[in-house]
Amino acid sequence: MDFSQVHICVILGTRPEAIKLAPVIQALRPEFKTTVILTGQHKEMVAQVMDLFDLQSDRNLEIMKPKQTLTQITCGTLEGLEQVFQEIHPDLVLVQGDTTTAFAAALAAFYHRIPIGHVEAGLRTDDLFNPYPEEANRRLVSQITQLHFAPTLAAVENLKRDGVRGGIYHTGNTVIDALLYVSKRSPACDIPNLDWTSNRVILATVHRRENWGEPLTQIAKAWLEILAKFADVSLVLPLHLNPTVREPLRALLGNHPRIFLTEPLNYAELVGAMQRCYLIMSDSGGIQEEAPSLGKPVLVLRDNTERPEAIAAGTAKLVGVETTGIVKATTEILESSDLYNSMASKSNPFGDGQASERILKSLKEFLA
Numbered sequence: 001m002d003f004s005q006v007h008i009c010v011i012l013g014t015r016p017e018a019i020k021l022a023p024v025i026q027a028l029r030p031e032f033k034t035t036v037i038l039t040g041q042h043k044e045m046v047a048q049v050m051d052l053f054d055l056q057s058d059r060n061l062e063i064m065k066p067k068q069t070l071t072q073i074t075c076g077t078l079e080g081l082e083q084v085f086q087e088i089h090p091d092l093v094l095v096q097g098d099t100t101t102a103f104a105a106a107l108a109a110f111y112h113r114i115p116i117g118h119v120e121a122g123l124r125t126d127d128l129f130n131p132y133p134e135e136a137n138r139r140l141v142s143q144i145t146q147l148h149f150a151p152t153l154a155a156v157e158n159l160k161r162d163g164v165r166g167g168i169y170h171t172g173n174t175v176i177d178a179l180l181y182v183s184k185r186s187p188a189c190d191i192p193n194l195d196w197t198s199n200r201v202i203l204a205t206v207h208r209r210e211n212w213g214e215p216l217t218q219i220a221k222a223w224l225e226i227l228a229k230f231a232d233v234s235l236v237l238p239l240h241l242n243p244t245v246r247e248p249l250r251a252l253l254g255n256h257p258r259i260f261l262t263e264p265l266n267y268a269e270l271v272g273a274m275q276r277c278y279l280i281m282s283d284s285g286g287i288q289e290e291a292p293s294l295g296k297p298v299l300v301l302r303d304n305t306e307r308p309e310a311i312a313a314g315t316a317k318l319v320g321v322e323t324t325g326i327v328k329a330t331t332e333i334l335e336s337s338d339l340y341n342s343m344a345s346k347s348n349p350f351g352d353g354q355a356s357e358r359i360l361k362s363l364k365e366f367l368a
Helices: 015-028 043-052 070-088 100-111 134-143 153-162 174-183 214-229 243-253 267-276 285-294 308-313 323-335 337-344 355-367
Strands: 007-012 033-038 092-096 116-119 147-150 167-170 200-205 233-238 259-262 279-282 298-300 316-318
Touching: 007 015, 007 070, 007 100, 015 033, 015 043, 015 092, 015 116, 015 174, 015 285, 015 355, 033 070, 043 267, 070 100, 092 100, 092 355, 100 116, 100 134, 116 134, 116 355, 134 153, 147 153, 147 355, 153 167, 167 355, 174 267, 174 285, 174 355, 200 214, 200 267, 214 233, 214 243, 214 323, 233 243, 243 259, 267 285, 279 285, 279 323, 285 298, 285 308, 285 316, 298 308, 298 323, 308 316, 323 337
Parallel strands: 007 033, 007 092, 092 116, 116 147, 147 167, 200 233, 200 279, 233 259, 279 298, 298 316
Antiparallel strands: none
């Protein structure tokens, strides 16, 4: 069948969505009429990813305003997409993950009776407020989706347990497709005054809403204790753009000689940093998925995770958000080469780099 006039609309707003949908867009565009719409939830960071993958967007809703609430993001996305859908009439809308953009875009498609494909479907913590609002977003999207693209067998089982309608497809995670595409280039990550080889470098990221406030302080104190305990360890911390995150971290950590606070790394730089670092500490879901493909253990700065496959596989460990627990777990892995090597050598449970092709095949079957 000729799919060149079948119209798929891909909607994304944040950098993680852009990274995970970039290989899908690359797979779609030779086959389908494809429209890419940005909501503008992460403006500059999404533009960097689009450039890296040599992709162009077709529209930008430009919804973001300073200190915007979840309600405003949702309403702006709904209103913007209503106008677009009335104009272009897509045959299917594709969303990714659990962002407010993904939820609002799926809801807008549902209101227009447009079938929805959900990339990275089926992740669950079973705690509606942790992570917030992501756990609710992904559950709500699942209830109105026709095509569920599940990254793991555990995600498949979660969707079956929830009794969702529509087809469920085990595809692997598209972030591995993106990671392998970029890592083959061995991208640079040059940070002033940092020699990646002179110390064991911990790459750290923290941004999640549930870690704002006291948990962020506890995490920062843990990093200070770890560096005081290990003179051969340095910390690289790209600061999130949100002042609620960056200002407390800058105040607590900004004067330490072995802590390197940077602006957000673009995705190529982040991959380069992951390739060069010794250990990763993060509350990011994507990093839990990516790091095993690069042989890097991850200490997860959260009390739970919707990616239990990483914990079960031994590629990541939940260490919580309290100073004592973080220091204890980090000390164990820094002092034990056996523990480190065991985590670093495990195979990645999230995919083989062929997820986008599996999604393309399922879309063709559905739309034929």
